[in-house]
Amino acid sequence: MQPMRARRALIPAMLGIAIAVLSACGKKAEAPAPQTPQVQVVTLKPQSVTLETQLPGRTNPYAIAEVRPQVNGIILKRMFKQGTDVKAGQQLYQIDPSTYEATYKNAAATLESSRLLAQRYGRLVGDEAVSKQQYAEAQASYEQAQAAVDRAKIDLKYTKVLSPITGRISRALVTEGALVTNGQTTALATVQQLDPIYVDVTQPSTSLLRLKRELQAGQLESAGANAAKVTLFFEDGTSYPEPGRLEFSEVSVDEGTGSVTLRAVFPNPRHDLLPGMFVHARLQEGVRANAILAPQRGVTRDLKGTATALVVNDKEEVELRQLTTTRTIGDNWLVTEGLKAGDRVIVEGLQFVRPGVKVKAVEASATAPAPGGASAPAAASAPAAKS
Structure with missing residues (x-):
């Protein structure tokens, strides 16, 4: 009986020792280490980009002629339909010719008499x-x-009033029975040539100076023959199907606006463009080789308005960069200072990191599958630039 009692007395002591050991082990367990945040990045690559600018402008007729009488008389008949197309040399009005016919016959008779007398003498x-x-x-x-x-x-x-050019004629400004005179200020009608048609756009003189400096410094390459090509957009944003060509720019600067006028000519076979329409013209400025394009979603601005981006450096740490941007090209910013080829710009997870923090960088293309299961490209090819 005594050994049994001794074993029973030993059980509580052993339980106490076990509890103490377990408590000691729990105190020695360390807290789990914080996880390194993961961010998605786009690795920048240099690429050749055609720079374009979009400018406002208005359409103007290729040629315009005001129809005026060159003799005095009464309008007997209007011979055109208002608002239609007329041909050069087409008769528009008939002025009463009776007086001029009589004068011609009298002059012809006098001529014959004079001719016979001169021959006789x-x-x-x-x-x-x-x-x-x-x-x-x-x-x-x-x-x-x-x-x-x-x-x-x-x-x-x-006495036959003819159209001086081919084009679309306006409404008639005089009616049958009206007395017209040679050299009068009021036109009988106006004819405008609409095919082709001019588009006059204005560009700040500072932009022209910047382009010249960039070309001279080698920052831009000339776009060659394509530099003269112009694309047109209507006021509602739809594009005009016919490409145009740049004709000239004014040699002087408007003192009121500080801008110069550029003139482009467009084919207009369907007469979709009418004089006075407000349009936007897209012109090619040049080609920038080795351009750096940063995704817009990876660029923010500070309180001063300076563009900034968070970059993962070689130490896998977040680094803040201040950028100089000039324009948007599609979904990207064209960066001239602050970023270089090979930089990894953070585009996802910006809210979880700050400069100096170590991160795990993953290419955005590897983590952002496109519809259908394919991986989305890290950087899309640069579309036409917008000013």
């Missing part, structure tokens, strides 16, 4: 039946009569 002067002075006067009268006929013929021709 020409035969007689050889026989000295008339003097050389009389013959000369007869010859001069004939020439004057010829000039009078020519003038009468021209006036009679001008």
Whole structure:
């Protein structure tokens, strides 16, 4: 019985020792180490980018002519439909020709009489039946009569008012029965050539100076023949299907706006473009080789408005960069200072990190699957630039 009692007395002591040992082990267990945050990055690669600028402008007719009478008279008939296309040389109005017909007939009769007299004196002067002075006067009268006929013929021709150019004619500004005069200030109608058509856009003179400096410094390469090509957009944002070509730029700067005017010419076979329309023209400035494009989602601005980006350096630590950006190209910023090829810009997880913190960088293309299961590209090819 005594051994059994001794064993029973030993059980509580052993339990106490076990509890003490377990408590000691719990106190020695260390807290789990904090995990390194994971961020998604885009590794920057240099690429060739065609720089373009979009400028506002208005359409203007390629040619414009105000139709005015060149003789006096009463309008007998209008011979065109208002707002339609007319051809060069097409008759638009008929002025009463009766007076001019009579003048022409009278001049023609006088011419014939003068011609016969000059011929007769020409035969007689050889026989000295008339003097050389009389013959000369007869010859001069004939020439004057010829000039009078020519003038009468021209006036009679001008009673038919013709279109000077091919284009679209405006509404009629005079009606049948109206008296018109040569040299009057009021036009009978206006004809505008719409195919092709001009588009005049304005560009700040500072932009032209910047482009010249960049080209001279080798920062930009000339776009060559493509530099003259222009793409047009309507006011609602839709594109005009026909490409245009840059014609010239003004040699002077507008004192009021500090801008210069660029003129482009566009084919307009369907007359979709009408004079006075507000449009936007996209022009190619040049090609920037080895351009650095940073994703917009990885670029923020501080309280001063300076563009910044968080970059993972070689030590796998977050580093803050201040950037100089010039324009957007698609979903990217064109960066001229602050980033270089090979830099890893953080695009996801920015809210969980700060400069100096170690992170685990994963390429965004490897973690952002595109629809259908394919990996999305890390950086899309640069589309046309917008100003």
